[in-house]
Structures are given as structure tokens and as C-alpha cells.
């Protein structure tokens with residue numbers, strides 16, 4: 001059973017819609033403002049802090065060395081071909097000579113023969129050529145080793161130059177992040193303060209749906225436009241702020257609950273007719289229908305399935321926890337009714353609820 005007027009229900013729903021529409025428009029407007037004000041900040045890059053002059057010098061040297069190493073590689077391949085060909089020449093000549101000397105020694109043996117000497121000299125010449133070709137390769141390989149080492153040194157230098165940029169870059173980035181955050185905070189903090197003020201002072205106002213949309217907007221601004229831009233410092237700040245916020249929420253929840261319990265306790269001390277005047281008509285009708293005492297907020301009857309009105313036992317007219325009168329009898333026809341009903345549902349006579357203090 002609900003005592004709320006039908007239009008009020010739809011009004012409440014429509015006002016939520018209005019709140020959300022206004023909030024989303026405010027959010028979009030806020031986003032535009034945030035993108036126009038340079039709050040995003042052009043974050044610095046590490047490249048900006050590299051000593052480009054030194055880096056370029058090293059890069060040029062590296063390029064030159066790499067080119068020379070490639071040339072060396074080609075030279076080495078050529079030299080290897082030449083060596084192979086020289087080796088082949090020498091081996092052929094030697095084989096020829098050995099055959100020749102075998103066939104020759106079968107007929108006559110004269111080691112000092114000028115023809116033999118000439119042939120041996122030719123072979124030695126070829127051997128010399130082979131050796132020369134080998135030396136070229138050795139020299140090329142030597143150069144290659146030296147150049148490779150130099151290249152490694154240069155690459156290490158390049159790494160160092162880049163590493164030197166890290167510290168100043170991080171410093172500049174931290175400063176940038178802080179600046180961006182400060183700007184965003186300057187824009188968001190007033191919204192949050194206004195929202196806090198609205199929550200504290202304007203809860204009951206009939207313009208609450210409008211204020212509510214502003215509060216939604218400021219919460220969105222806080223979580224989307226501010227929190228992601230919190231400087232991290234390795235997570236310290238984020239966790240710190242998170243803990244502080246959680247503690248704040250806990251503090252207000254505990255304070256609110258304590259105040260509520262205190263209010264209830266002082267309320268329970270008051271005379272019944274005073275209590276009745278403090279309780280809102282719509283709330284009271286709804287609560288009693290739901291099996292909840294409107295005075296002490298405790299359940300007085302057995303729990304009912306959702307959507308069905310509570311049907312307390314016929315004799316239960318008072319709250320078992322606080323003695324509050326829940327059901328009363330019509331002064332005219334004696335029908336048992338919700339004690340907040342303004343008229344008897346059976347005979348239509350106005351209920352005399354003020355008389356309840358006498359019965360309570």
C-alpha cells in the first residue's frame with residue numbers, strides 16, 4: 001500500500017530523467033571546457049632531452065663504420081675467391097709436376113736438371129701467390145675485427161647518450177604531470193565544494209532535482225577529469241588518496257548512523273502524538289504496509305512476500321519494540337485500520353488519530 005499521490009510518483013521519475021539529462025549536458029560542456037583549456041598538456045618526450053649533437057656525431061660514425069664493414073665483407077668474399085683460385089692453380093701445377101717427375105725418373109734421374117729447377121721455381125711462385133692471397137684475407141679479417149670492436153664501443157656510447165636523457169626527462173615529466181593536475185584540480189575543486197554545500201544545505205529543496213544533476217556532474221568531473229590525472233609517484237599518491245577518500249566515507253557513514261540512532265532514541269522518549277506529527281504521512285502508510293514500525297524502523301510482523309501488504313496478526317495493534325500504535329479502530333464502526341489513515345475505509349468517518357495518545 002502506497003500513500004504517495006500518483007502524479008508525485010511520475011513527477012519523481014521524470015525529475016530523475018531531467019536530472020540525468022541536465023547532468024549529461026553539463027558533463028559534455030565540461031568536457032569541451034577541459035579540452036579547450038590546455039589541461040591535457042602536451043606531455044614531454046624523452047627525445048627532447050637527448051644530447052642530439054653528440055648523438056648525431058656518434059650516429060654518423062656508426063653509419064660510416066657500418067658502410068666500411070659492408071665493403072670489408074665484399075672485399076673478403078673477393079679475396080676468398082682469389083685464394084681458392086690460387087690454391088687450385090698451385091695444386092694443379094704440383095700434381096702435374098709430380099706426374100711429370102714420376103714418368104721422368106723412370107727414364108733418367110738427374111735432380112739438378114735445369115728443366116726440373118725451372119718447374120720447381122714455377123710451383124714455388126704459385127705457392128707464393130697463394131700465400132699472398134691468404135695474407136690479404138688475414139689483413140681484411142684483422143680490419144674487420146677492429147671495426148667490429150669500434151662499432152660495439154660506439155653503440156654503447158649511443159646507449160649512454162640515450163640513458164643520460166632519462167633523469168632530466170623524468171623530472172620534466174613529473175613537473176608537467178603536476179602542472180596538469182593542478183590546473184584540473186583548480187577547475188574541479190570548486191564544483192566539488194559547491195556539490196558538498198548543496199548536499200548539506202539543499203536536500204529538502206523543491207529544486208533538488210536540478211541540484212542533484214549538478215552533483216552528478218561534479219562527481220563525474222571528479223572521477224573522469226581529475227582522478228586519472230593524479231600524479232602517481234609509483235602509486236603512492238593514488239593509493240593514499242583512495243585510502244583518504246574511503247576513510248572520509250566511513251567517517252561520514254559512522255557519524256550519520258550515530259546521529260540517526262541518537263535521533264531515534266530521543267524520538268522514542270517523546271509522547272506518541274508528538275512522534276506521529278514528526279512522521280511523514282506517505283512514509284508511515286508505506287512502512288506500516290511493509291511491516292515496518294514507522295517510529296523505530298524495526299520489523300513488527302512476520303516478513304511478507306514482496307509486493308504484498310503485511311498482514312499482522314489480528315491482535316497486534318502496537319509495535320512490539322517501541323509500543324507505537326500501528327493499527328487503531330474506527331471510533332464510529334470499530335473497523336481495524338492503519339493508524340495513519342485519515343478516514344475510516346469502512347464508513348468514511350474521519351479518523352481521530354489524536355485520540356490515540358489516550359489509548360496508547
Ligand SMILES: [Zn+2]
Nearest residue numbers: 293296319322
Ligand atoms: Zn516500533
Ligand SMILES: [Zn+2]
Nearest residue numbers: 330333344347
Ligand atoms: Zn468506520
